[in-house]
Amino acid sequence: MVYFIGAGPGDVDLITVKGRRLLKEADVVIYAGSLVSTEHLNFCKEGVEVYDSSSMNLDEITQIIGNAYRQGKRVVRLHTGDPTLYGAILEQMRELDKLNIPYEVVPGVSSFTASCARVKREFTVPEVTQTVILTRISGRTPVPEEEDLEVLAAHKSSMAIFLSVHEIDRVVEKLKRGYQDENVPCAVVYKATWQDEEVIVGTLKDIADKVKDKNIRRTAQILVGYFLNDNGTYSRLYDKNFSHEFRDAL
CATH class of the missing domain: 3.30.950.10 (Tetrapyrrole methylase, C-terminal domain)
Structure with missing residues (x-):
């Protein structure tokens, strides 16, 4: 399996629990080196293969993923923020579809x-x-x-x-x-x-x-x-005079 994971915006603790777990289990990590903190790599297991994609093109990235998948390795593609927003993952997923390589997208903090x-x-x-x-x-x-x-x-x-x-x-x-x-x-x-x-x-x-x-x-x-601005307006959700399904107004 290949995992596209959102690493979050910068603080390494803003990756999701699932993202961190998959990163720890990965055999191969391709990360967006110009944007993703290298501190994330400290959580990888010993012997993991790491590639910085900042100078790579789509063909090079696809080749690494394809080779790793055929060898039975678990691949993490680590993107900044949330990969579904300006993540350039669509073209990568299309290439994996052509190769019949399964993948999953793990969202992150944008x-x-x-x-x-x-x-x-x-x-x-x-x-x-x-x-x-x-x-x-x-x-x-x-x-x-x-x-x-x-x-x-x-x-x-x-x-x-x-x-x-x-x-x-x-x-x-x-x-x-x-x-x-x-x-x-x-x-x-x-x-x-x-x-x-x-x-x-x-x-x-x-x-x-x-x-x-x-x-x-x-x-x-x-x-x-x-x-x-501090507009002085607030949600009524916690207003004691506001009723909803779980609480009656006072």
Whole structure:
């Protein structure tokens, strides 16, 4: 069996219990070396074969997996965050399908949830927004026209923007046009949960300058939306005057 495992955003303890167990049992580990902490490898058993995929192409990765599988070895493909979000696992799974190699995807903690946790906010705030949009700006990877940042921002939902901090000026301009408000709160979380994490807080008016002052060009999550304010609204779930299936109102 081959396992695609989400390693989490940075902190090695944010991998799932299942992910850690499978990593310990692996005979072969292929990890995304440019993004995944090498501390994860400390949990591997002695004699494990380890490959850094940061300089490898799809054919090379597939060859290693295929050879290991034919030798009866257990393979772990260790990705950053959650592999189902910008994980580039689809093309790998297609290749394994061609070779009739079975695999399983083990989810992980995404950088967008880790970043929100680090700024101590909740994406879904009653009376503010109940929707979270995960997206990125167009670049070498195109984005469908109907998913342009300006179009998505017009919903005024909470947003988590991946792989875009290097284009912070363009991101901000599109968001301003979409939200039609330059005072929308923003947070940029660089390397969420890593030891060198940095959190920059501002609004669409000043966040670009703050990010450039810190010279942050990659590995950062951009959070945008009114959920970042302390809006004074709360869920009614624990309100003593609110009834639900498991509790009567006082």
